[in-house]
Amino acid sequence: MSVDSYPETLESQHSDSEERSYREMFSMGWPQLVTCLWFALLFFYFGNVHIFYSDIWGHVSYGEWIVAHQSLPVYDPFLALADGVKSIDAAWLSQVLFAKVYASFGVRGLSHVFALTVFTSHILFWLAFYLKTGRAGISTLASFLLVVISSSRIAIIRPEIFGTLCVALMLVIMAWSEKYDVWNRTAKPGDDTQNSGKKAPLALLLALYLGIPLIFLAWANLHGSFVVGLAILGLQFLGRVLEVGWRTRSLVQVCSDPWVRCWLVVTELAVCGALLNPYHMDLFLNSLTFPRNPNLKDVLEWEPLEFRDAEGIWFCASWVLMLGLFRHSRTPIRTADMLRVGLLSLAVIVGVRMIGWFSVVFVYAMVPHLTNVIPRRELIVPVLNDNSKQPVSFWYRKTPLITAVCALIVWFGFAFSNIATPLFGGKPRPLDKIYSQGTPRKLTEFLKEHPPQGQVWNPQWWGDWLVWDGPAEMNVFMTTNAVHLTPPQVWRDYLGIARANRGWHAVAEKYAVTTFIVHKEKQVQLARQVRKLKGFKVVYEDDLSVVVSREPELIAAASQSEVQDAEKPADEKQEVQP
Structure with missing residues (x-):
């Protein structure tokens, strides 16, 4: 090879390397394809959910009353037989949002708000799972488990959907913070340093100290389930305290641990944010005592768990799955996760309505163990990669063709949805298919x-x-x-x-x-x-x-x-x- 051709050879090699890097950057594998297909199906399903004839219309009525009177009702404005009983409207902001949406877009607008809110929540749940695992396939499997366990609660249009969105945002921040936790599963053996909190990026610190309090500021005015969020956050702090205390056997080490201090401050800030509501501390007391109202024992969704019902079957199956994962997983069991699963399990047994919140903390806790139990490269017989002679699992092989298919799935999932159909000149969804069949x-x-x-x-x-x-x-x-x-x-x-x-x-x-x-x-x-x-x-x-x-x-x-x-x-x- 001549000296003159040497630079051209280097340039050609550099060009081929750059081309391969761009190809790998924009290539997707089968896990990403399954993920796109799963969320396209979810988007289609949420867009076709019927609006139930029950309490959603009461919330819209409340919202219109609040907008018309520019104040919150002291007593129920629509039920004369409850006159004299003071009301604490824990979902006033959600009701105003529902009323504004209905005034602008009608009943179709309510359906679209439900679809977009719940779909966004499940995207955020998937992101939280991915931050904990780094594997798209496992995150999609966890998203599927979440939908299955909470199937009895997932298709109801009510202010609770905004609470679900808030807990999804909070879990994304919590999963992000675990990447900088010295006690997590990626910590090096023998790493006893207590300065990992100082390594957290500024964006994470802003999300913790500013983002989470703002979430609870909105959550406390959107739905009374904010107390569940405070319990999730408080148990994160308590779990960290117990982990550090058990490992170090030192109260000084517990008090000096940066993440103990971090979660304590974040919890306090979240409580302060939640206090910024029209009822202040009375809202906390009402939300905590609400399930003990004697009238609710005759309401189906507030009844104790029946193990022969669908919720009971999925609840028992969840515990069987958890015990099986603990038996085979080598990932350490996090104390905070078990505290949350235990508390929400008791809540489900007392009132079946809590199955939705249980499913969130359960799947969030099980994701690392699913990752450990399901191997990365033993799913399908390996094949040769195009760019190397090393064997690569067929399941994890990435190609531009799969990327194109993913793009088509996302596009068709949007284009054929009830939200996008009118944008492309199609007919809006008929009202008969928006209202549930039992609507009189x-x-x-x-x-x-x-x-x-x-x-x-x-x-x-x-x-x-x-x-x-x-x-x-x-x-x-x-x-x-x-x-x-x-x-x-x-x-x-x-x-x-x-x-x-x-x-x-x-x-x-x-x-x-x-x-x-x-x-x-x-x-x-x-x-x-x-x-x-x-x-x-x-x-x-x-x-x-x-x-x-x-x-x-x-x-x-x-x-x-x-x-x-x-x-x-x-x-x-x-x-x-x-």
Whole structure:
């Protein structure tokens, strides 16, 4: 080789090396492909969730009331039977957001807010898992476990979705901080230095000392679940204290540990941030005592865990998985993780509603053990890499073709979603596919045309919808959002009527009920009984509901409707029948 050609050879080698580096930079493997496919499916699913007919409409009504009056309600503004019971509106900011979204974008806007909020939360959960493992495939598997365990809670549109977003942000910061923890799984054996906190970058310190307090500032005004976040954060501090104390057997070392001091200060700042709410310390007390409200023991989602139900099955399966991972994993068990899993496990046993929060701390704790148990290079028979003669696992082989497929999956996942379809000239999602099938829309249309004047008895789960979509000033008996505000005697009377217990009619007379709205499928006995009431007449009935009343106006309207139906030709009557 001549001397003149030597520089060209070096330049050619440098060019080939640079080309390979760019190719490797923009190449993805099968784990990334599975991750893109998983999140495309999640985005499609969240965008197609129906809006349930229960408490979401009460929250929208609350938000509109707050905006209209420019103040927070002292008493429930929609339930006269709860008059005099002071209300602490722990979700006032979420309610205002719901009301603003509905005013600007309608019911489709509420669906989009749900989809984007929950999807973003799961992206952040995945990021937290990835920061703990560094493996996309394991993080996606953990995201799948999270969705499965919390499946009973994941499709409900309510202010709790903003609490989930806040805990996801907090876990990302906590997972980031573990990279600088001398007691974590990447610490070198024998590394007893106590100055790892000084090595943390400025961005992490800002996230800890400023970001987390701001998260709790928003969280305390969005949803009462902020106390769960404070428990997660406080147990991070306690777990660190126990770990350092057990290892050093020295109180001085515990007090001088930089991460002990860090988590103590961060927890204190988070409490201070949460105190910046309209109710201050009363909000803390209300959120802690709320689950002990005697009325909630009769509400399904606040009942103790039933191991034969779906939540109980997944809860038991989670504990079996955890014990199996602990048996085979060589990763140290973190004290803070076990404290959090233990506390939330007790909370689930007491109230099944807590399964969503349990799933978060459980998967977050199990991710390092999944990484240790599932090997990196023994999943599939190795093949040769294109750029070297060393064997590389097929599962971890990266190519530009997989990158292109990932890009297509992301694009199609967005383009065919209900959020993006109108942007590309498609038809918006029909309203019939946004409302859940159990929403009594026909019922409220009738009530708006013929509004009841006296006391109305209604199913609790329809109360918020009746307030929202029914006639103005209708005097409903119960709403989901006011169960905890209702006097215990009123709640027991409601249940007595709902179950058609002996003497239920006398109880209804005590409240001067003039109109009964009954769910035909869920209240079969009551639906049968109200048809037999003397002085009452069926004024409306459809596949979902039956309305009986003794108000002359409603009876006259029903009679007139029957006459009009009788006067119609037979073929016309057949056309209008469902």
